[in-house]
Amino acid sequence: MNQSIVSVIENNFTFTGGAHGSAGINGLNFYISPNYKLDFKDLFSYEDSQIVLEFISEYCFQELRTIYNEWMQTSEEEIKIQNKSMFWENSLDPDWENFDNFLISNENISFIFNQYQVSSYAFGMHIIDIPFKEFFKLNIEITVLSTLKEKLK
Secondary structure: OOOOEEEEEEEEEEOOOOOOOEEEEEEEEEEOOOOEEOOHHHHOOHHHHHHHHHHHHHHHHHHHHHHHHHHHOOOHHHHHHOOHHHOOOOOOOOOHHHHOOEEEOOOEEEEEEOOOOOOOHHHOOEEEEEEHHHHHOOOOOOHHHHHHHHHOO
């Protein structure tokens, strides 16, 4: 990515003898100097965590919902009544552990939802990109995120 931050994709596959194997990816993000693993919650102040989590939860829900509706060719009537319960229980709740698999690029933070994380195997794995500019629209302290954005240039 650059000399300060590296994002790496770790591919994994498991076959336990069932109908199909299970594939997934893990996003790993590191600061180079000093060398340490970057967790998503490190990008925001503790005081802003609930605002950030609510935003990400809703953003990812809307994007995954769009993918689902295109895939299922959902009727307009059904779309009007959809809510987060259409995905696995608590899978998109505003909790850090639901959004701890991510990658950082020059313009986005990409959240990875592996098979079975939010829905069935058939729904597959999805990556939801949230542009940095969307975070900057929130009424939060963005010093860490701004610093990160500067380092990515």
